[in-house]
Amino acid sequence: xxxxxxxxxxxxxxxxxxxxxxxxxxxxxxxxxxxxxxxxxxxxxxxxxxxxxxxxxxxxxxxxxxxxxxxxxxxxxxxxxxxxxxxxxxxxxxxxxxxxxxxxxxxxxxxxxxxxxxxxxxxxxxxxxxxxxxxxxxxxxxxxxxxxxxxxxxxxxxxxxxxxxxxxxxxxxxxxxxxxxxxxxxxxxxxxxxxxxxxxxxxxxxxxxxxxxxxxxxxxxxxxxxxxxxxxxxxxxxxxxxxxxxxxxxxxxxxxxxxxxxxxxxxxxxxxx
Numbered sequence: 001x002x003x004x005x006x007x008x009x010x011x012x013x014x015x016x017x018x019x020x021x022x023x024x025x026x027x028x029x030x031x032x033x034x035x036x037x038x039x040x041x042x043x044x045x046x047x048x049x050x051x052x053x054x055x056x057x058x059x060x061x062x063x064x065x066x067x068x069x070x071x072x073x074x075x076x077x078x079x080x081x082x083x084x085x086x087x088x089x090x091x092x093x094x095x096x097x098x099x100x101x102x103x104x105x106x107x108x109x110x111x112x113x114x115x116x117x118x119x120x121x122x123x124x125x126x127x128x129x130x131x132x133x134x135x136x137x138x139x140x141x142x143x144x145x146x147x148x149x150x151x152x153x154x155x156x157x158x159x160x161x162x163x164x165x166x167x168x169x170x171x172x173x174x175x176x177x178x179x180x181x182x183x184x185x186x187x188x189x190x191x192x193x194x195x196x197x198x199x200x201x202x203x204x205x206x207x208x209x210x211x212x213x214x215x216x217x218x219x220x221x222x223x224x225x226x227x228x229x230x231x232x233x234x235x236x237x238x239x240x241x242x243x244x245x246x247x248x249x250x251x252x253x254x255x256x257x258x259x260x261x262x263x264x265x266x267x268x269x270x271x272x273x
Contacts, residue, residue, distance in 0.1 A: 001237060003168060004119040004133050006203065011117045011131055011172075014192045018111055025108050026100055028184075028191045034099040038065075041086040046097070047079050060102035066094040107184040115185075125175035125226075129185065136169035141207075141236050158245035166239050167207070172231040173216075179227045186212065186229045193233065200235065207236040 018024050033051055040047040046063065056074050063070045063082055066089035070082040080099075115129050122132035148163040174185045193210060200208050211232045 001203070001239075003170060003235070003237070004135065007133050007170060007172065007233070008117050008119040010196065010199070011133075011189075011192075014196075015111060015115055015117075018188070018192075022108055025111065025188075026104055028107060028188050029101055029103055034101065035096055037095055038086075038097060041065075041089065043085045043087055044073075044082050045079060046082060046086050049078050052077050058099050058101055061104075062100040063097060064100065065089050065097040072099070103180070103184060106180065107188065110181055110184060111188070122173075125173075125228075128226075129174070129176040129181060131185070131189070132171075132173045132175065134171050134173075136171045136232065138166050138168045141165040141167040160243045160245070162241045162243075164239050164241075165236055167234065167236045169232055169234045172233060173228055174231065175226065175228050177225045177227070182227045182229050186231060189231050193231075203237075205235040205237050207234075209234040 033053060036048045036051060038046045038048050046065075053075050055076055058072045058080070059074045061072045063072050063080060063086070065086060068084075068086075068089055070084035070086055073081045073083055075081065110129070113129070115131065116127040117131045117133070118126070119133045121134055122130075123134075125132060150161045150163075152159050152161065172189060174182050174189065176182045176185065190210065190212075197208065211234070213230050213232070214228070216228050216230065
């Protein structure tokens with residue numbers, strides 16, 4: 001299995017999926033502070049005493065409540081200032097509100113652009129924005145090489161099947177000329193990988209692990225406005241090697257000769273099916 005090519009097709013399919021379903025993008029930057037139940041809703045104000053927002057972290061975002069949407073002008077630790085009258089919403093017909101952070105708009109616009117995906121050995125990007133895929137390392141896992149050996153036969157041919165678990169680390173690097181774009185794309189990649197766990201299992205991958213880093217030795221040789229974040233995908237797969245033996249010569253018959261003192265017998269017994 002060539003994992004790099006599978007990952008390239010996987011990312012391209014994911015980009016197409018999220019472009020076709022923009023509502024899925026809102027889950028990328030979700031956290032628990034974005035939903036709740038207000039204790040007060042005035043003409044331009046909503047208050048939730050259970051929240052501890054950062055000042056103006058949701059300014060420019062969207063407030064959804066009761067099937068209506070209101071722009072967020074600013075916020076304090078427990079109060080949202082809205083562009084609209086949230087008091088007109090019937091609190092008996094709806095309980096929870098949702099805050100859509102302003103970064104969702106930027107991520108949605110970014111995903112609509114062309115994002116190149118390459119599985120060739122890219123140490124530096126050739127386009128922007130771009131996601132590059134390369135192998136960090138392969139290493140044997142579970143058992144030592146040569147321990148797993150099974151033999152079988154089919155249609156007169158003997159097979160020796162050797163299996164080996166290989167743990168590979170694949171570096172998925174997100175490149176862009178905008179730092180926020182790199183952070184958004186990295187968050188999307190992490191979310192997409194999480195929802196793709198059943199897909200990885202169908203490929204025969206197991207012990208899947210994620211990690212990430214901003215460190216890159218190539219950054220000192222790139223242009224000043226080049227940003228990168230690396231997503232390290234570590235998976236274990238089973239590699240198989242099959243060798244064949246010489247064809248088996250089937251027994252077509254059995255000859256039996258009995259020599260007695262007074263009589264000689266010669267008998268041919270046909271092979272059994």
